[in-house]
Every structure is written in structure tokens, then in C-alpha cells.
Amino acid sequence: MANEAKGKRPLSPHLTIYRPQMSSISSILVRISGVALALGFVLIIWWLLAASISIPYFETVNDIMTSWFGDIVMVGSVWALCYHSLGGIRHLIWDMGYGFDLKTSDRMGWSVIIGSFIFTIMVIYYSGALS
Amino acid sequence: MNYKTDEAHVSGLASARKGASHWLGERLKSVALIPLTVIFIFIVAPLIGADHSTVVGALQSPAKGFALIIFFLVTFKHLEEGLQVVIEDYVHSRGRVLALIKLNKLFCWTFGLVAIFAIAKITFAT
Numbered sequence: 102m103a104n105e106a107k108g109k110r111p112l113s114p115h116l117t118i119y120r121p122q123m124s125s126i127s128s129i130l131v132r133i134s135g136v137a138l139a140l141g142f143v144l145i146i147w148w149l150l151a152a153s154i155s156i157p158y159f160e161t162v163n164d165i166m167t168s169w170f171g172d173i174v175m176v177g178s179v180w181a182l183c184y185h186s187l188g189g190i191r192h193l194i195w196d197m198g199y200g201f202d203l204k205t206s207d208r209m210g211w212s213v214i215i216g217s218f219i220f221t222i223m224v225i226y227y228s229g230a231l232s
Numbered sequence: 233m234n235y236k237t238d239e240a241h242v243s244g245l246a247s248a249r250k251g252a253s254h255w256l257g258e259r260l261k262s263v264a265l266i267p268l269t270v271i272f273i274f275i276v277a278p279l280i281g282a283d284h285s286t287v288v289g290a291l292q293s294p295a296k297g298f299a300l301i302i303f304f305l306v307t308f309k310h311l312e313e314g315l316q317v318v319i320e321d322y323v324h325s326r327g328r329v330l331a332l333i334k335l336n337k338l339f340c341w342t343f344g345l346v347a348i349f350a351i352a353k354i355t356f357a358t
Contacts (some may be wrong), residue, residue: 135314142284142307145276146347152287153350153358159284167281175280186269203324230279 127179127210131188134181141178179224184217261310268303275300288354297355301348308344313338 151162191209240246279287319332
């Protein structure tokens with residue numbers, strides 16, 4: 102029976118037909134930032150491993166971390182970490198059953214987006230990268 | 233443990249096996265990661281781009297080493313669960329889903345254990 106039904110099941114209207122909304126875009130960005138963070142952590146872990154192995158190896162990895170490529174990955178990772186954390190908190194609020202009305206949902210979406218940039222600047226400033 | 237309501241049991245609704253506790257476990261790890269991420273940023277952000285002796289010197293603190301190990305343990309379990317949901321949502325062939333879930337576990341455990349090994353070595357063996 103399951104096989105018969107397979108392929109004939111109705112699908113709900115999908116991405117191609119939906120108008121993008123604040124809640125859908127800000128929600129999918131939590132996923133995208135989470136997957137991207139996996140790559141940022143690969144670089145951080147490589148750097149930690151190098152620090153534990155030897156000074157020359159650490160300097161090789163440190164050169165990559167402080168190159169323009171490393172800067173882009175690190176700044177991107179900081180933003181992804183801030184966005185994923187704030188967006189994750191919003192999903193936890195939703196999971197508890199709050200914030201589903203349109204106004205609150207939209208307001209939380211904007212807070213997550215604006216907050217992620219503010220926190221990114223704060224973390225970069227705290228890291229001393231600007232001084 | 234069982235988190236289902238009596239009514240859900242009687243009516244046979246929701247997960248028949250470990251769905252409820254799995255769901256709750258995912259959320260508990262997410263909640264734990266809020267303070268752990270703040271701690272991680274406070275420890276690691278100032279060390280990016282620093283020289284070897286500064287990085288090793290900072291991570292030799294047992295409190296920092298312990299905090300980072302806990303952070304990486306929870307992070308990689310959370311990453312594994314998160315990537316698994318992404319795989320389950322977007323990959324539609326059952327065989328491929330099962331294979332990717334295994335690969336995902338391998339990837340997450342490898343990087344998580346390498347991270348923990350590196351921190352433990354710096355904190356306790358240098």
C-alpha cells in the first residue's frame with residue numbers, strides 16, 4: 102500500500118510558488134548559517150590542532166587564518182554564529198508556543214537580522230582585530 | 233524517559249518510539265549552547281591571529297580548556313543532529329539518506345574528537 106501511494110501523494114505548494122516572507126527567509130538562514138558554521142569550525146579546529154603540534158605548523162595555519170581568505174571565513178563565521186544563535190533562540194521561543202502572530206514573528210525576524218550584525222561588530226571589536 | 237502525555241499514548245498519536253525525548257534532547261543542547269557559545273567567543277575571539285605562545289598560554293588554563301572541551305562536545309553533537317535533519321529533509325532516496333547519515337556521524341565525531349584532543353593536549357600536556 103505504501104508503494105502504491107508513493108509518487109502520487111499530494112505535495113503542498115513549494116518554494117517556487119510561495120512569496121518569500123520574513124519568517125521563511127529568516128528561518129532558512131538559520132539552516133544555511135548552521136551548515137556554513139561547520140566549515141568555519143573546520144578551520145578553527147585545524148588551527149587548534151596546529152597549535153597543539155608545533156610552532157612551525159601553527160605559523161603555517163596562522164598565515165592562512167590571517168590572510169584575506171582567512172579574514173573572510175572568520176568574519177563570515179562570526180556573523181553565522183551570531184545569526185544562528187539569535188535565530189536559534191527565536192526557534193526555541195516558537196517551540197515553547199509563543200510568538201506565532203504575524204506582528205511578533207516579523208518583529209523577531211528583524212531583531213535577529215539587525216542583532217546579528219550588531220553582535221558581529223561587537224565580537225570583531227572585542228577580538229582586537231580592528232586595533 | 234517518556235515525555236508523551238497520557239492522551240497521546242491512548243490515542244496512539246505522535247512518535248511510537250523515542251521521538252519525544254530525541255526532540256527534547258535537541259532543544260536542551262541548543263539551550264546549553266547559548267551560554268557555551270558566549271564563553272567560546274570570550275576565550276577564542278581574542279586569540280585569532282595571535283602568536284603561538286599567546287594562544288598556548290591562554291589555553292593552558294584548565295578552566296578554559298575544560299569549558300572549550302564541553303563547548304566542542306555539545307557543538308558537534310548539535311551539528312550532527314542539525315545536519316541529519318537537513319539530510320532527512322532534502323535527500324529523498326532512503327539508501328542515500330542512510331549513507332549520508334553515517335558519513336555525517338563520521339565527519340562530526342572526527343572533527344569533534346580532533347578538537348577535544350588538541351585542546352586537551354595544549355591544556356594538560358604542554
